[in-house]
């Protein structure tokens with residue numbers, strides 16, 4: 580198939596949510612109609628059912644739905660008593676919401692570097708960053724790859740610290756056959772539409788085996804209310820709405836299939852790119868299964884490859900072009916170039932290729948062949 584150079588809309592998008600809707604339209608339409616007819620838009624039956632079903636999926640006992648993933652993190656931190664004077668150790672190589680949630684509750688993010696192959700928190704760096712002010716550790720399962728939780732939990736246990744998973748990109752990821760969400764003291768999920776499990780708007784969730792903790796999050800997410808018009812603490816309005824819960828209940832039933840379909844597309848990429856020089860491929864650690872939220876490769880000439888693929892109608896994206904310690908929003912922390920060399924190098928070299936369950940396998944193979952051809956072309960000859 581030839582795609583004209585001047586194609587306006589990318590022939591292969593990063594994601595195709597319309598295709599996903601077409602697959603599920605009858606189920607989704609019925610679920611949405613059920614909510615519309617019940618007119619229980621806040622706190623309807625689907626909210627509690629989805630909380631139970633998602634907790635069970637993660638292998639934990641409790642869950643509370645909230646308005647989005649950033650609130651899930653901020654409310655979880657707050658429910659843990661994290662606030663001014665507390666340090667939270669996390670990574671700078673992540674989506675902004677991770678660090679933002681720490682600032683939102685008045686605490687200070689302490690950024691550590693990541694491992695260059697798994698893109699997740701480097702336990703050796705974590706150990707070095709701990710101080711008496713450290714109150715919590717917040718690793719991120721970036722791109723769907725579980726952070727090295729065994730090592731992180733060991734370090735946390737030695738220092739008596741809780742571990743909160745940012746599992747916003749890791750619905751269904753596994754470490755030692757246990758799912759993300761059950762790998763720390765608590766975990767936060769986002770159901771932003773593009774995530775492996777995505778709502779039709781914003782939504783999030785906090786899960787944990789600690790029922791008291793989840794009850795505190797629930798209280799904070801609903802105006803600090805303990806019973807009708809009795810407010811124990813200042814909270815906020817961050818509830819999961821019923822229409823989103825209804826959509827998510829339908830989609831949860833398909834998540835494992837979709838994650839398997841993602842894995843097949845990853846295999847198609849790997850088949851063609853496996854031994855290509857000049858490209859570093861994302862790999863799973865032996866003890867874990869990625870949820871493959873993103874398929875992110877490393878290439879030194881990233882921007883040139885991105886432009887070349889765009890010219891062929893292939894969309895790509897950079898996750899993420901600037902680590903948080905170098906973002907203006909985190910300037911007050913005094914981060915400087917050179918502080919986190921691995922994160923900074925990754926931000927210059929990473930490129931995410933299209934990956935979604937409906938991506939035709941032959942499209943993955945064709946994209947991989949383009950990347951392979953590019954990396955085989957000596958620099959300066961193109």
Ligand SMILES: *Cc1c(COP(=O)(O)O)cnc(C)c1O
Pocket residue numbers: 647648649650673674676677719745747748768769770771781782783
């Ligand atoms: C998406 C995401 C969030 C925030 O989720 P929202 O629902 O968009 O607020 C937090 N952390 C990571 C790693 C994410 O990918």
